[in-house]
Amino acid sequence: MSKENSTPVVLIVSVVAIVAIVAIFVGKDNSDNEQTSKPQEPTQSTKPNKPQEPVNAAEVPDRAEKLTFPKLQYEPPSGAEYRVQLKSGPVAFVVSNRELPLVSVSIMVRTGQYNEPKGKAGVAGMTGFLLGKGGTKTRTAEELEERLAFLAAGLGSSVGATSGSVGVNTLSKDIDEGLAILREVLTAPRFQKSRFDLYKQKQLQGMKQRNDDSKSIERRELLRLAYGPDFFRNVIPTKASVESITVEDLRAFHQAWFHPDNFVVAVSGDFDRKTMVAKLEKLFAKWPFTGKAAVPVPTNKRFAKPGIYIVDKDVNQGRVNIMLPGIHRDHPDFYAVQVMNDILGGGGFTSRITNRVRSDEGLAYSAYSYMPGGTYYPLLFVAGYQSKSATVQYAAQIVLEEMRRITVEAVTDKEMVTAKSSYIQTFPQTFETKGKVAATFANEEFTGRGARNPA
Structure with missing residues (x-):
């Protein structure tokens, strides 16, 4: 293998000794561009009845x-072109698009499950x-829904x-009212008791079915093994924790984290940029609480x-x-790791694991691997499949x-290409869309990579 392709191999060799296999026995198997040589264009002739030149078959x-x-040849846009530091606190990415009379406002919030109080x-x-x-x-919940409709x-x-979000999408002619509704949702939510009780009831009902779905069992146990039982992602709601939550707990969580200094905003649609920044x-x-x-x-x-x-x-x-420790993005x-994983099992029917386990042996409908880079901490390498019990070991x-x-x-040249x-x-x-431009740069800002690599 060439030097440039050796890195991912070293990574896997260094950790292959600490493989953890989670086997959960579950459900029945029902299982470069346009051609450069073009035909000649018709030409205007002084002789009206002269036939056009035929296309040369050799071409x-x-x-x-x-x-x-x-x-x-593709040059991605620059985030600096759209970035605005608002005087009121947040950073916003404002991307105008006059094609349709629509406006989208999305707010990312620096909070998450990791901020939940104990119990x-x-x-x-x-x-x-x-x-x-x-x-x-x-507005009551019903009145708000009716107005939005x-x-x-x-x-x-x-x-x-690891994040929160709040957003509104509206016709451009209604953007002022849409923003007024958004502000009231952000600053004065009702947390209506009937909706609160209904949500708790559904959560408690869902817990009774927690072990009915084999996929959810697999996911829960995978995370426990990958990150440890005390890691915040593995602190899951229980009957006792859900029953202990009150409307006042929701208000406290909201007022602690939902304020402009914790916001990153993505806005796209039919508007004048300067006017939207003012809005x-x-x-x-004048946010009503500090947080x-x-x-x-x-x-x-x-x-x-x-x-x-x-x-x-x-x-x-x-x-x-089959799990291994992963890497940070x-x-x-x-x-190099992403290319390696695409060849191994992340590239669908062009990847080795899928071809051998599914196409060649017919042992599983789904066989794959993935290795995404972690944003805040290294994630996992996982290779997985589902197969009938008799063929799990094979x-x-x-x-x-x-x-x-x-x-x-060494991988083949064809696989690499x-x-x-x-x-x-x-x-x-x-x-590919203005909305994606705004969202992509807002996410980079939110996670800190935008500051490290402004381009």
């Missing part, structure tokens, strides 16, 4: 793969959901593991000891994950064989 390739294309697991998600669904000071507008809110300044001005400064996302994770971990369930199919080998042998093989044998081309050719999709 047309006999097979599609012989077509040639010019080299892809109150579930309060973050409950606050995030009811912020947009529980009414405001001047009349405006043909959308309002959404949530709080996940955003008004939206976040707390954002705190770093915890990184105190602990990978499990090497071994085979089994959750026994009386069914005849197995779900298997800013790791110098990140892109499929595991194949997956492990392919993991070892990619560490000791296919994997690289996949990333290169799909990269422009990151910025």
